Amino acid sequence: MGVPILKQGHCLIATIQAALTDTDLQGLRDDLVAQVGRDRARGVIIDITALDVMDSFAVRTLRDIARMARLRGAETVIVGIQPEVALSMVELGLTLEGVNTALDLEEGLACLDERTKRANGGGEARAR
Amino acid sequence: MRAYRSPTPAPHGRPRLAPARTGRRAAEPQAAPPARAAKALLLAELVAHLRQGRTQLRDEWVRRIGEARLLTAMSQEEIFAEATSVYDNYLDALETGTLEALQAYAGQLSERIVPRGVETREVVGIVLLLRDVLARSLFANYRADSQLLNRVLDAYEPAANRIATTVAAGFVHERERVIREQQEAIRELSTPVLPVRERLLILPIIGLIDAQRARQLTEQLLRAIRANRAKLVVIDITGVPAMDSNVANHLVRTVDASRLQGARVIVTGLSPEIAQTLVTIGVDLSKMNTVGDLQGGIEEAERLLGHQVIPIPEANR
Numbered sequence: 233m234g235v236p237i238l239k240q241g242h243c244l245i246a247t248i249q250a251a252l253t254d255t256d257l258q259g260l261r262d263d264l265v266a267q268v269g270r271d272r273a274r275g276v277i278i279d280i281t282a283l284d285v286m287d288s289f290a291v292r293t294l295r296d297i298a299r300m301a302r303l304r305g306a307e308t309v310i311v312g313i314q315p316e317v318a319l320s321m322v323e324l325g326l327t328l329e330g331v332n333t334a335l336d337l338e339e340g341l342a343c344l345d346e347r348t349k350r351a352n353g354g355g356e357a358r359a360r
Numbered sequence: 361m362r363a364y365r366s367p368t369p370a371p372h373g374r375p376r377l378a379p380a381r382t383g384r385r386a387a388e389p390q391a392a393p394p395a396r397a398a399k400a401l402l403l404a405e406l407v408a409h410l411r412q413g414r415t416q417l418r419d420e421w422v423r424r425i426g427e428a429r430l431l432t433a434m435s436q437e438e439i440f441a442e443a444t445s446v447y448d449n450y451l452d453a454l455e456t457g458t459l460e461a462l463q464a465y466a467g468q469l470s471e472r473i474v475p476r477g478v479e480t481r482e483v484v485g486i487v488l489l490l491r492d493v494l495a496r497s498l499f500a501n502y503r504a505d506s507q508l509l510n511r512v513l514d515a516y517e518p519a520a521n522r523i524a525t526t527v528a529a530g531f532v533h534e535r536e537r538v539i540r541e542q543q544e545a546i547r548e549l550s551t552p553v554l555p556v557r558e559r560l561l562i563l564p565i566i567g568l569i570d571a572q573r574a575r576q577l578t579e580q581l582l583r584a585i586r587a588n589r590a591k592l593v594v595i596d597i598t599g600v601p602a603m604d605s606n607v608a609n610h611l612v613r614t615v616d617a618s619r620l621q622g623a624r625v626i627v628t629g630l631s632p633e634i635a636q637t638l639v640t641i642g643v644d645l646s647k648m649n650t651v652g653d654l655q656g657g658i659e660e661a662e663r664l665l666g667h668q669v670i671p672i673p674e675a676n677r
Binding site for chain 2: 311313315317318319321322323327328333334335339343
């Protein structure tokens with residue numbers, strides 16, 4: 233069962249609809265990283281609104297996706313972490329350290345927008 | 361003619377002696393040890409005697425309650441009404457030897473009187489008074505035969521004591537339940553999450569934080585972040601008197617959970633004592649953005665949100 237990945241501008245959006253097996257998660261990771269290269273995407277949004285449970289493997293995989301995508305020039309934002317999931321994650325010490333998070337898709341896109349603007353602004357300053 | 365609820369209907373109008381207390385007993389009616397059967401018979405006779413004297417004994421009891429200045433929160437009529445049903449349930453429990461019905465009654469009675477401010481010592485007091493009034497009555501009735509009196513007391517005392525314990529325990533249980541409910545209500549009221557600007561929430565915490573309160577507070581905050589689409593939260597701990605590693609960890613977890621929902625947290629109101637404690641404990645506060653006071657925290661939050669406060673020009677005021 234593959235997770236559908238949509239393209240919006242320079243962003244890839246992966247919406248997880250149901251609980252994923254470990255294999256599915258690894259598949260998602262490989263698909264996303266490959267597509268970042270193919271589409272020269274600058275941003276990745278992973279929407280986990282539909283998940284009501286997150287285990288340590290899932291958290292680790294999301295972190296891996298973020299790191300791998302960054303190596304290929306794309307910033308990742310995880311969106312839609314439900315309150316109960318957030319609570320159990322922090323209680324278990326799974327904090328998605330170093331990974332961008334936002335409330336929902338809208339906020340996630342805004343976050344990526346901001347980062348791109350800042351990155352471009354810095355580029356311009358250097359170019360001058 | 362019995363005025364109250366009978367434990368079991370009497371077959372063919374014969375008064376029923378102490379009915380089987382356990383399934384075991386019912387299975388072996390002939391093999392019941394003679395001592396127990398005799399005791400049961402005696403108990404039944406005592407109860408019959410106490411039922412006969414119901415009116416005077418109940419009145420005597422109510423009089424003694426007044427004398428001892430118990431149940432002052434209740435009116436005479438109420439005391440009379442409750443005394444009557446306690447009396448009847450007491451005798452039922454004595455007769456049947458089972459306490460379930462009494463426990464249920466004690467629970468309902470407690471639900472009625474706990475909100476009236478009746479105290480544990482009053483409940484224990486009146487039950488013991490009833491025990492004494494009934495004991496005296498038995499004493500007066502059987503004192504002619506000292507051997508019989510001994511057997512009477514042997515049958516009565518353990519049963520009466522069990523009853524006293526059951527009622528007292530039921531009352532205490534109900535009081536504790538009410539206290540827990542009230543604590544829960546106070547907890548909920550004491551951590552309001554306040555939206556003060558678009559995307560900015562303030563959470564002033566007042567009082568001690570334990571694990572339960574920390575969890576409840578975090579849940580409330582996460583729900584509010586979602587509902588208000590907040591990007592910034594200022595948690596003010598001016599009103600938190602004591603900090604230890606547990607509280608610090610709760611705070612860190614709240615900050616982390618908020619971040620997972622896309623909101624940054626600024627912690628304000630750390631007193632010098634708390635700041636010292638945190639440093640001494642060695643809590644990793646690098647992930648926490650802290651500012652001295654609430655005012656500074658709000659200003660910082662607005663800055664982060666990209667807001668600026670400009671005074672209104674004189675002409676437009």
